[in-house]
Amino acid sequence: MRCLFSSDQTNIKMGVKIFDLQLLVGRENIMGDKPRVCIESIETCGKNLYIGTNDCFIHHYVLQFPNSENSDRQTASVRQQSHKHIGMKKPVIQIKAASALNHLLINCDSTLVLLSMLDLNISTAVSGKIKNVNKFCVNQRPQNRNPFSVEICVSFLKRKVLQIYQVHKDHVVPMQELSLSETPRNLSVDGWHACIGTNSSYMMVNFETGIKQELFPMAEDLKNLRMVSRVGPSEFLITATNGLGVFVSTDGTSNRPPLQWSEGVFAAELAYPFIIALDDEFLTVHSLLDQQQKQSVSFQGGSFVAQCSGGMVLVCTPKDVFLLMPVPLQTQLSAMINDGQVDEALALLEASKRKLTAEKFTFMMNRVYCMSGFVRFQENNFDDAMSLFGEGCMDPRELISLFPTILPESSNFKRAVPPMHDIADIRQMCSNDKAQILECQEFLAVYLEVICDELCSYALSKSNAPKYINGMESFALDNLVSDVIYSTIVLFAQLKKAEELQLFVEQNSGNDTKKPLLDMIHPEDCVKLIKTLNDCGCYHVCALIYLKCGDVDNAMKIWHSIASNELTDPAFPGLLYVAEHLAEFCQNQELLWQNAEWILQQDQSIGVQIFTSEKQYFKDNMQPDDVVNFLHEYPDAVLEYLHHLVMVEKIEKEKFHTHLAVLSLDKVLSLKSSKLNTDSEVVLARKKLQDVLNHSDLFRIHLLLGKIKDTNLYQEQVILHGKLGQHDKALEILVQKEKNPSAAKDYCLCHSQEDAVFQKELFHILLSVYFQDISATKGVTSSTAAVIDLLNTQSEDFESERVLHLLPANWSVSVLTKFLNNCIRHPLHTCRNKHIEYMLQKAQILQLQRELSEIRSSPVTIHDGKICQVCNKLISEGAFTRYPNGIVVHTHCGKDKHICPVTGKVFKMKKSQSNPDF
Secondary structure: OOOEEOHHHOEEHHHOOOEEEEEEEOHHHHOOOOOOOOEEEEEEEOOEEEEEEOOOEEEEEEEEOOOOOOOOOOOOEEEEEEEEEOOOOOOEEEEEEEOOOOEEEEEEOOEEEEEEOOOOOEOOOOOOOOEOEEEEEEOOOOOOOOOOOEEEEEEEOOOOEEEEEEEOOOOEEEEEEEEOOOOOOEEEEEOOEEEEEOOOEEEEEEOOOOOEEEEEEOOHHHOOOOOEEEEEOOEEEEEEOOOEEEEEEOOOOOOOOOEEOOOOOOEEEEEOOEEEEEOOOEEEEEEOOOOOEEEEEEEEOOOEEEEOHHHOEEEEOOOOEEEEEEOOHHHHHHHHHHOOOHHHHHHHHHHOHHHOOHHHHHHHHHHHHHHHHHHHHHOOOHHHHHHHHHHOOOOOHHHHOOOOOOOOOOOOOOOOOOOOOOOOOHHHHOOOOHHHHHHHHHHHHHHHHHHHHHHHHHHHHOOOOOHHHOOOOHHHHHHHHHHHHHHHHHHHHHOOOHHHHHHHHHHOOOOOOOOOHHHHOOHHHHHHHHHHHHHOOOHHHHHHHHHHOOOHHHHHHHHHHHHOOOOOOOOOOOHHHHHHHHHHHOOOHHHHHHHHHHHHHHOHHHHOHHHHOOOOOOOOOOOHHHHHHHHHHOHHHHHHHHHHHHHHOOOOOHHHHHHHHHHHHHHHHHHHHOOOOOHHHHHHHHHHHHHHHHHOOOOOHHHHHHHHOOOOOHHHHHHHHHHOOOHHHHHHHHHHHOOOHHHHHHHHHHHHOOOHHHHHHHHHHHHHHHHHHHHHHOOOOOHHHHHHHHHHHOHHHOOHHHHHHHOOOOOOHHHHHHHHHHHHHHHHHHHHHHHHHHHHHHHHHHHHHHHHHHHHHOOOOOOOOOEOOOOOOEOOOOOOEEOOOOOEEOOOOOOOOOEOOOOOOEOOOOHHHOOOOO
């Protein structure tokens, strides 16, 4: 019967083609002029193809495969090597390759025959030893791993047994025999287990234990379709009712879902990760990964299938041999991805890993991820696309290149070949839909932010390099970074992302990076970039680009225009930002003075920060005198600068301190004389003046005192008198003019500087000032109450005798009761403490005397043979030295009576330690 098939009739499920079917050996090569000759069996071993016919011939062919793995359609051919009649009259029912023996095992006329693979000569030493053979199969995982033998499992025509043999080149060794209730019709073996199909059921048998496990009964419609095929270690595939292919493990269970195929399947073969099934009308391809049918090919007249090297499968009819050639893996993957089967493509590649080199697998895996990412990108599934692009280590420019005008003109980037997608550009993909294009641009912005973060981290640490730059030459990496940074800035500008753009430029150009990414933009691209930013109205960022490129002059011109409202940019952060960057990045003093002037004209408090900034480039080279002279036209600025020199920089020059104090005083007086200023401004100015006066000891005090004495700035006068040591005048101001007893008291405590004697002197001066005030006002003053409170609360700071001489005779004793009690209690308390100290010291002396007496009264016994622990000689003399810790030595060996010569312990305490408690 002639086989009917056509590639045009191929029904590709889900648009993916897995195999190509082609004629390998035509009938004219086998039949010749003998029309009754049919193919009965087939086997391959490497590139050798062996065909057994019904006229007892073996035909040997050599397979020739295509060289290119990437061509869309591959073809194979054969070259006939030899053919030979094996001397019998029956068909060659089975051929199995025994590569360990370099021979073929033949089942012909129910007899096992051994043929040489090379010349097809019969090995007489083995052939004919096993007869009455029904079926046999080679054990791919033999029980005895002898490299010079093969293990086969044989079923017989007239015996209900399975027999295991070990076949050598010159003899056959029976290994095990297992009795059965029925004759096996089909079988396959793996290790200690065999799966067999009988007339009534499928069965799993264990040669090691002898256990026979029935799997399920054979249905009537399967009587002629008993199929058992080994598909992997400890796993078989058998046919079941309702058109199912059931996977069975050696323990009798099924670890995979069944395959749904046609009810007429009578042969199947594994081409991992696919199963090829054959029925009367079709060849179907099923995946082991998801048990789904992937392809079906119209094929009539098929008789059996067989494995071939390279993942190919032979399909035979009685007259012809066909080859199922796998479509190149890359072609399959591309087709699956283009059809939206991203997960299936990844699973297929993972399953094919063992067929590929590590380098090839990594390349293909990355490519699948990237192609899958573009599929998700076209579906607007941006989260998955981002993840897949990252997994695929994709060059970011593959995505950037879809967006016109974003990559710099100098970029030498070329898209991958073969292409990862069929997108011309983003406008074509989105059909010029502006809303969709905007969504894609927003995604690209997020994606590029991630990429730039990775590049920046790598630039800082030179470790954990992004995978997409692994193996890149230095110049190629520089080009990549330049293109990415340029594209990111342009994209942010087009999207009007002012804040993100500013932050991005600052983060990638700071002094804390070893190689600022912004500096890696090619110079010729900077001109184009600045023009693009200007066109998009991003003037502030344009100035930043100028600044980071070292062109401070142009950067300042742009900022000057924005600050003067000649240009408008909502992203402009203000004048303070300009001042900080001018101080940090300007390396030309002339340019610094020039730009500082217009900033000072707009805001003196901000302009002066150019000279007070910690990051100022000229901080160590700029003379303070020059700055003060420059700022003389800006009073607020020069005041702020002098305050910085004195209070922050701690410069100890009298002229700066005096200048600061005078300017601060002038400002206070000016504010007090003006009716336009608020009280809070005056208070703040006085607070700063007082800080300066308290902090500095270098200004000309008499100059300040002369300017301030006729004003009501009493607190400032107090500070100045205090610095001159005129404490009586300071306290007079606090008591008589400020009327502030609390401040007067604090003055005494503050100026005493924890000197108890001086503190008492200050309090007596304060007390005298109070009594002078009482006398001058004839008692009509608050000083009386202040005196009483002071004496009662600070009694320990007064000498009672001096106070009693000052007290007016008409004062009541009751108001000073607390003071008088304290005057008595304090000396009494001191006396009692001294007495307690005396008694404690006396007790300690008595205790020490008792201990000394006990030590002196204790005898020291020296036995014969007592050894000196210093010189290790006998102590035979009458005189010796004993230390308090019991060590006994010669008198001349104990050089210091206070230090043990053996242990080094010191027994005499220093004077400072002799009485630590008192």
